[in-house]
Amino acid sequence: MSPVASARPGRIRVMLVFGGRSAEHDVSRVTAVAVAKALDPARYEVVPVAITTDGRWLHAREARALLASSRAALPVAFEVEGEELDELGAVVASPGSGGLGVDVVLPLLHGPYGEDGTLQGLLELADLPYVGSGVLGSAVGMDKVMMKRAFAACGLPQAAYLSMRDGADRDEFCAAVEGRLAYPCFVKPANMGSSVGVSRAADRAELESAIDRALAFDEWVVAEAAVPGREIEVAVLGDDPPEASLPGEIVPGAEFYTYADKYEDGVAQGLAPAPLDEDRVAEVRALAVRAFEACRCEAMARVDFFFEEHGRGFLLNELNTIPGFTPTSMYPRLWEVSGLPYPALLDRLVDLAFERHARRARRAGRQRA
Numbered sequence: 575m576s577p578v579a580s581a582r583p584g585r586i587r588v589m590l591v592f593g594g595r596s597a598e599h600d601v602s603r604v605t606a607v608a609v610a611k612a613l614d615p616a617r618y619e620v621v622p623v624a625i626t627t628d629g630r631w632l633h634a635r636e637a638r639a640l641l642a643s644s645r646a647a648l649p650v651a652f653e654v655e656g657e658e659l660d661e662l663g664a665v666v667a668s669p670g671s672g673g674l675g676v677d678v679v680l681p682l683l684h685g686p687y688g689e690d691g692t693l694q695g696l697l698e699l700a701d702l703p704y705v706g707s708g709v710l711g712s713a714v715g716m717d718k719v720m721m722k723r724a725f726a727a728c729g730l731p732q733a734a735y736l737s738m739r740d741g742a743d744r745d746e747f748c749a750a751v752e753g754r755l756a757y758p759c760f761v762k763p764a765n766m767g768s769s770v771g772v773s774r775a776a777d778r779a780e781l782e783s784a785i786d787r788a789l790a791f792d793e794w795v796v797a798e799a800a801v802p803g804r805e806i807e808v809a810v811l812g813d814d815p816p817e818a819s820l821p822g823e824i825v826p827g828a829e830f831y832t833y834a835d836k837y838e839d840g841v842a843q844g845l846a847p848a849p850l851d852e853d854r855v856a857e858v859r860a861l862a863v864r865a866f867e868a869c870r871c872e873a874m875a876r877v878d879f880f881f882e883e884h885g886r887g888f889l890l891n892e893l894n895t896i897p898g899f900t901p902t903s904m905y906p907r908l909w910e911v912s913g914l915p916y917p918a919l920l921d922r923l924v925d926l927a928f929e930r931h932a933r934r935a936r937r938a939g940r941q942r943a
């Protein structure tokens with residue numbers, strides 16, 4: 575047995591952190607239910623922890639109630655026996671996993687205060703293994719301005735863009751958008767996801783209201799040239815080296831891939847795998863790994879592209895370090911069609927969390943020696 579494998583305890587107590595303060599609270603709850611159902615109860619004990627929209631951390635019993643009121647049914651796995659978790663402040667107060675008896679944390683929070691490095695920093699301080707990118711990769715992956723800079727610095731293809739901070743000269747920004755990007759363009763908050771606050775603008779009046787809408791969610795906004803192309807997504811897994819799944823394709827039901835399209839009326843179609851020829855598949859997989867590395871991601875990310883078939887080819891849109899994770903979400907589906915079923919994917923992610931924790935502990939040990 576490798577030293578890494580032996581770092582995996584017998585029955586693993588996995589803390590699912592879900593909900594959260596972002597606009598994607600509901601999405602996170604649906605994901606949490608699906609993940610809890612897929613974790614084999616013989617091997618995992620699930621400790622659910624909910625974060626409310628106003629930022630309160632609820633212990634297991636209240637978390638179960640919150641899950642029960644989500645759209646999906648309450649899974650049996652949430653009937654945790656034994657002690658209830660205390661207020662989550664205890665995680666920070668007691669370094670190491672000993673205090674709570676949690677072996678690994680699975681952050682299932684989308685958007686700010688969860689996917690953006692904040693929770694990851696807390697878990698680093700608490701010295702707990704956790705699934706997914708660390709502080710840096712999470713933060714870069716959440717901020718569309720910094721992410722685009724990282725892509726540009728690594729020579730990766732993307733649409734032309736401009737960014738603006740709240741309070742900057744609005745007319746000057748609009749004039750720059752008209753001069754350098756032209757209409758139609760897309761305006762987005764820098765820190766968000768699930769298409770929240772994203773709009774398409776076809777003239778100055780629409781641009782102005784799109785900026786207002788985006789600024790409601792973040793102090794920074796990004797405007798970018800609209801790309802007329804298909805939407806292709808690739809799932810990346812692992813660190814050393816990261817591996818890319820087969821690509822998938824989103825066929826939006828609305829004018830673009832909106833929040834309602836993603837989660838409510840379900841008109842958007844996800845094709846897994848995407849109909850692309852072999853060379854294109856190889857090309858987009860390689861680009862996905864480069865994008866993942868450019869943002870210093872770890873363990874998992876879904877990398878999203880536009881594909882101008884007869885034009886510029888693949889252009890990066892963004893990556894998500896905690897992608898949608900229900901069994902029908904693109905990330906798990908892409909691994910499924912690439913030969914890794916949902917429960918095995920969760921095992922792999924948990925293993926990666928233990929591996930990183932063990933690697934860091936070894937390095938810290940060497941430093942002290």
Ligand SMILES: Nc1ncnc2c1ncn2[C@@H]1O[C@H](COP(=O)(O)OP(=O)(O)O)[C@@H](O)[C@H]1O
Nearest residue numbers: 760766767768769770772798799800801830831
């Ligand atoms: N430059 C663009 N050209 C064409 N469509 C875009 C562009 N930017 C965003 N969109 C559309 O808006 C959706 C949401 O934008 P995205 O940048 O992915 O934000 P989010 O992080 O909220 O998912 C995309 O899936 C796509 O349908």
Ligand SMILES: [Mg+2]
Nearest residue numbers: 768769878892
């Ligand atoms: Mg997106």
